[in-house]
Amino acid sequence: MGQAVVSRIDGPAVETTIARDMVRRGLWVAPALVAVFGLVWGVDGAISTAYGIALVMANFLLAAALLSWTARISLGLMMGAALFGYLIRLGLIFAAVWLVRDASWVAFVPLGITIIVTHLGLLLWEVRYVSASLAFPDLKPETKES
Amino acid sequence: MSVTQTLATIAQTLPDGAGVDDAQNIAAAQGAGMAYGLAAIGPGIGIGYLVGQSVQAMARQPEAAGMVRTTMFLGIAFTEALALIGFVVFILLKFA
Numbered sequence: 001m002g003q004a005v006v007s008r009i010d011g012p013a014v015e016t017t018i019a020r021d022m023v024r025r026g027l028w029v030a031p032a033l034v035a036v037f038g039l040v041w042g043v044d045g046a047i048s049t050a051y052g053i054a055l056v057m058a059n060f061l062l063a064a065a066l067l068s069w070t071a072r073i074s075l076g077l078m079m080g081a082a083l084f085g086y087l088i089r090l091g092l093i094f095a096a097v098w099l100v101r102d103a104s105w106v107a108f109v110p111l112g113i114t115i116i117v118t119h120l121g122l123l124l125w126e127v128r129y130v131s132a133s134l135a136f137p138d139l140k141p142e143t144k145e146s
Numbered sequence: 147m148s149v150t151q152t153l154a155t156i157a158q159t160l161p162d163g164a165g166v167d168d169a170q171n172i173a174a175a176q177g178a179g180m181a182y183g184l185a186a187i188g189p190g191i192g193i194g195y196l197v198g199q200s201v202q203a204m205a206r207q208p209e210a211a212g213m214v215r216t217t218m219f220l221g222i223a224f225t226e227a228l229a230l231i232g233f234v235v236f237i238l239l240k241f242a
Contacts, residue, residue: 009204009211019219063219075205082222086193090233093230108237113234120227130220
């Protein structure tokens with residue numbers, strides 16, 4: 001374990017690639033989600049939904065950037081970044097909601113639902129691609145880029 | 147301490163002018179804070195265990211580091227979803 005902690009990984013930053021994939025898909029789905037929640041909760045719900053989606057995407061990107069950056073330095077630092085990054089990101093999400101708590105446009109029910117639905121939805125969507133490519137590389141779903 | 151006991155304790159410590167609404171607000175804030183704090187403990191343990199095992203796997207098989215990091219990142223994100231659910235419960239209890 002001691003050797004593992006000081007060693008580093010110089011390979012491609014897979015976390016950043018995954019996070020970018022999720023954000024790209026999220027940007028495709030976001031207008032539909034905003035429209036649906038806007039129909040149910042009105043303009044406030046639509047704005048809150050957009051805010052929630054932006055929060056989730058920023059959370060993914062920040063997590064990926066932290067892990068990719070620290071993995072190039074040492075695995076020990078990556079372990080620290082994973083745990084303290086988790087606490088810091090939870091704090092940032094809390095601060096982001098705290099700052100807008102009294103805003104006229106904020107609606108907490110659609111905001112909360114959006115955070116959970118977007119986070120889990122984007123993850124499950126990504127897992128479909130990742131699991132197929134890890135287990136059976138030939139079955140990787142076709143994309144326009146490939 | 148049960149909710150009833152908490153409310154009774156809060157009611158005893160409140161000034162004379164304070165009403166039942168104040169006591170309920172305080173109890174709600176307490177409950178929300180506890181929900182958020184407790185919800186963050188489990189994922190914290192999970193992420194620590196997950197990353198520790200992943201680092202061991204990468205040390206044993208450096209050629210599989212890309213695959214391990216991919217599954218590790220997705221695992222962290224799934225574990226974090228539990229904390230986010232706790233956070234949403236917190237904001238609904240506190241602000242909604």
